[in-house]
Amino acid sequence: MENDNILFTVTVYSENQVxxxxxxxxxxxxxxxxxxxxxxxxxxxxxxHKFTIACRTSREKIDAVVKQIEKRIDVIKAFYYxxxxxxxxxxxxxKVPTDRLLDCADFEDLIRRHNxxxxxxxxxxxxxxxxxxxxxxxSLYDDLNQFGVLQxxxxxxxxxxxxxxEPVNEFLKIQEERRxxxx
Amino acid sequence: MASENKSGSKQWNGITGSEALMHAxxxxxxxxxxxxxxxxxxxxxxxxxxxxxELNHILVRHEQGAIHAAQGYARVKGFPGVVIVTSGPGATNxxxxxxxxxxxxxxxxxxxxxxxxxLLGTDAxxxxxxxxxxxxxxxxxxxxxxxxxxxxxxxxxxxxxxxGRPGPVVLDFTKDAQIGKIDFAYEKCNFIRSYIPKNEIxxxxxxxxxxxxxxxxxxxxxxxxxxxxxxxxxxxxxxLNKAGIPAGSTLLGLSALPSDFKHYKGMxxxxxxxxxxxxxxxxxxxxxxxxRFDDRVTGPVSTYAKQAKIIHIDIDAAEIGKNxxxxxxxxxxxxxxxxxxxxxxxxxxxxxxxxxxxxCYQIEKDRVIDPEISxxxxxxxxxxxxxxxxxxxxxxxxVVTDVGQNxxxxxxxxxxxxxxxxxxxxxxxTMGFGLPAAIGAKIAAPERQVCFFVGDGGIQMTIQEFGxxxxxxxxxxxxxxxxxxxxxxxQWQEMFFGERYxxxxxxxxxxxxxxxxxxIAGRKVTCREELKPAIDEMLADDRPFVLDVNVVENGMVxxxxxxxxxxxxxxxxxxxxxxxxx
Numbered sequence: 001m002e003n004d005n006i007l008f009t010v011t012v013y014s015e016n017q018v019x020x021x022x023x024x025x026x027x028x029x030x031x032x033x034x035x036x037x038x039x040x041x042x043x044x045x046x047x048x049h050k051f052t053i054a055c056r057t058s059r060e061k062i063d064a065v066v067k068q069i070e071k072r073i074d075v076i077k078a079f080y081y082x083x084x085x086x087x088x089x090x091x092x093x094x095k096v097p098t099d100r101l102l103d104c105a106d107f108e109d110l111i112r113r114h115n116x117x118x119x120x121x122x123x124x125x126x127x128x129x130x131x132x133x134x135x136x137x138x139s140l141y142d143d144l145n146q147f148g149v150l151q152x153x154x155x156x157x158x159x160x161x162x163x164x165x166e167p168v169n170e171f172l173k174i175q176e177e178r179r180x181x182x183x
Numbered sequence: 184m185a186s187e188n189k190s191g192s193k194q195w196n197g198i199t200g201s202e203a204l205m206h207a208x209x210x211x212x213x214x215x216x217x218x219x220x221x222x223x224x225x226x227x228x229x230x231x232x233x234x235x236x237e238l239n240h241i242l243v244r245h246e247q248g249a250i251h252a253a254q255g256y257a258r259v260k261g262f263p264g265v266v267i268v269t270s271g272p273g274a275t276n277x278x279x280x281x282x283x284x285x286x287x288x289x290x291x292x293x294x295x296x297x298x299x300x301x302l303l304g305t306d307a308x309x310x311x312x313x314x315x316x317x318x319x320x321x322x323x324x325x326x327x328x329x330x331x332x333x334x335x336x337x338x339x340x341x342x343x344x345x346x347g348r349p350g351p352v353v354l355d356f357t358k359d360a361q362i363g364k365i366d367f368a369y370e371k372c373n374f375i376r377s378y379i380p381k382n383e384i385x386x387x388x389x390x391x392x393x394x395x396x397x398x399x400x401x402x403x404x405x406x407x408x409x410x411x412x413x414x415x416x417x418x419x420x421x422x423l424n425k426a427g428i429p430a431g432s433t434l435l436g437l438s439a440l441p442s443d444f445k446h447y448k449g450m451x452x453x454x455x456x457x458x459x460x461x462x463x464x465x466x467x468x469x470x471x472x473x474x475r476f477d478d479r480v481t482g483p484v485s486t487y488a489k490q491a492k493i494i495h496i497d498i499d500a501a502e503i504g505k506n507x508x509x510x511x512x513x514x515x516x517x518x519x520x521x522x523x524x525x526x527x528x529x530x531x532x533x534x535x536x537x538x539x540x541x542x543c544y545q546i547e548k549d550r551v552i553d554p555e556i557s558x559x560x561x562x563x564x565x566x567x568x569x570x571x572x573x574x575x576x577x578x579x580x581x582v583v584t585d586v587g588q589n590x591x592x593x594x595x596x597x598x599x600x601x602x603x604x605x606x607x608x609x610x611x612x613t614m615g616f617g618l619p620a621a622i623g624a625k626i627a628a629p630e631r632q633v634c635f636f637v638g639d640g641g642i643q644m645t646i647q648e649f650g651x652x653x654x655x656x657x658x659x660x661x662x663x664x665x666x667x668x669x670x671x672x673x674q675w676q677e678m679f680f681g682e683r684y685x686x687x688x689x690x691x692x693x694x695x696x697x698x699x700x701x702x703i704a705g706r707k708v709t710c711r712e713e714l715k716p717a718i719d720e721m722l723a724d725d726r727p728f729v730l731d732v733n734v735v736e737n738g739m740v741x742x743x744x745x746x747x748x749x750x751x752x753x754x755x756x757x758x759x760x761x762x763x764x765x
Contacts, residue, residue, distance in 0.1 A: 019314055019318060064501070071500070076377040179374045
């Protein structure tokens with residue numbers, strides 16, 4: 001039986017068009033796949049947006065999904081990776097009551113141990129930031145929860161590949177040559 | 184007034200968005216538009232009034248009629264069908280046809296009116312989120328909110344709809360963009376950087392495919408509409424002739440090869456011919472060209488062609504390996520791939536292998552086909568009607584079908600001489616598709632006879648298009664295979680649901696009287712003696728005609744691979760199975 005519970009990270013490079021997020025997400029919806037995390041922003045290439053989507057499924061299914069994504073007219077390129085093929089990161093923010101933190105003897109040690117940062121302290125609350133994998137941000141949450149975490153938020157993952165550059169630049173270069181030859 | 188700009192192309196100054204749309208359509212070579220006016224598209228229809236000599240608008244009776252007519256037109260013409268409808272209900276009424284065109288790779292450019300852009304998202308009168316609704320079922324959808332975007336969007340729409348694997352495009356056109364003024368010049372699109380309509384063909388894959396074919400003892404070609412869409416009919420013939428390979432067609436591939444072509448062995452699938460289905464599981468190399476291994480062709484993929492090495496040639500990367508794992512996937516246009524393959528395959532023949540198909544056909548002919556077309560009973564069979572009409576037209580007609588038993592009989596018992604001669608709703612299976620599609624087909628090819636087979640159920644789904652036929656005097660021949668049942672569902676109820684005929688019995692109107700009300704000639708046929716004279720009367724001239732034939736009530740489409748069964752498990756009738764080799 002094929003393993004249908006592999007965590008894949010899909011990266012999508014697209015033109016910046018209205019409705020693209022919808023176009024990409026409905027491809028997952030139609031196959032009853034749950035998007036585990038999602039992050040979208042402008043890429044390093046001007047006018048090109050990058051999606052990073054994490055999803056648990058089988059290799060066969062993610063392959064079909066990525067082909068369907070790439071088939072959308074305004075999608076430039078789409079790829080998928082397993083965790084061992086990428087360096088990835090998430091960011092989490094924790095809002096904790098300041099007075100309870102100050103009562104805690106090993107608070108400094110806790111922050112150091114988790115390699116976290118304090119972004120803001122005022123009389124009522126403190127905001128702590130931690131980057132890392134999900135298990136790491138979760139571990140800090142568990143430790144902070146003794147003080148009562150008022151708010152917690154975790155971002156979708158962002159990722160770069162261990163292999164060479166994703167060949168989007170190269171693809172766009174080839175396409176530019178093609179465009180010129182058509183004129 | 185038009186003037187020439189610096190680059191030598193025409194330029195119009197200070198025209199409305201609606202007029203710009205007209206110039207864009209004309210520049211794309213559009214001659215015919217199927218449509219229906221309404222509030223939010225009125226500026227476009229107002230401008231159309233000035234262009235009625237350049238752009239022939241067919242006023243349908245329901246927007247669903249417009250979209251199916253455009254599909255029929257596009258499939259016959261090989262050129263995008265153009266539809267213009269209003270916002271809200273006008274737009275949602277075309278959705279079925281858009282979904283149908285998507286799955287059957289039919290090029291369409293659908294223009295829907297939309298509320299003014301400042302009212303978007305306010306639940307304004309007749310506002311619908313057309314982009315949201317159409318994104319999953321279109322090749323591309325775009326909302327034109329400014330007249331400045333018309334040239335860019337329309338050019339892209341035609342390029343996307345007709346290139347690569349064709350498909351429907353929706354342009355949602357806000358009313359303010361229709362009336363806003365611009366200086367306009369138009370240039371066709373031939374490049375989108377994020378879109379590669381045709382891949383470079385991988386030479387190594389051609390060579391390894393040729394090697395596999397050359398070493399094969401029992402090669403078999405299965406092809407689909409991709410042959411027609413890439414105009415590869417001649418290349419396919421040359422390929423099959425040179426390598427001596429038998430071929431089977433999908434429903435949508437029918438007519439790409441002439442029915443009497445030496446290597447053509449029949450149709451694949453649930454109601455296909457025995458040979459092509461059974462031999463799929465006996466061949467050693469299966470060469471699939473421009474087809475997508477639909478479940479109606481394969482049955483459960485776990486039992487499909489497991490013994491064969493599979494070569495899949497398709498223009499759509501997402502199709503290769505989607506349903507059936509393949510040994511060699513060649514991404515590219517069928518015409519180009521076949522041209523290259525022909526260079527590398529050996530001249531060969533597989534006569535004894537091909538004879539095995541002919542033996543299967545003989546069994547099918549004796550057990551299924553002959554009893555269908557020459558029945559002993561007094562009742563008229565559906566296949567019999569199709570067969571007589573096909574012969575009467577010299578197999579030269581464009582055959583349009585609706586969906587259901589009429590579709591399967593129309594496909595199985597028609598013969599074809601020319602490509603683009605079977606127009607049917609394959610992937611979506613849309614009842615009601617046929618009547619408007621036949622209108623579109625006839626408008627696309629007025630010089631050809633268009634014979635449309637439909638059931639008494641399906642015709643009532645879009646029967647209002649009798650009005651379009653009356654107004655346009657469209658000479659389609661409408662053959663109602665009338666058994667007073669929803670026949671295909673009735674067949675399944677008899678075979679698989681214990682003869683529980685739930686909601687399949689129809690009480691019908693007098694179709695001839697209805698036709699007469701629309702000024703359409705017609706004849707009712709109740710016995711065999713009346714059939715041939717009525718067909719001769721129908722085909723004698725170019726008038727629209729309704730032939731209402733009372734056919735046997737419990738007619739069944741056979742052979743049949745029951746749902747869930749593999750391609751070798753074929754029923755010859757509701758009780759007997761095909762027994763390989765007997």
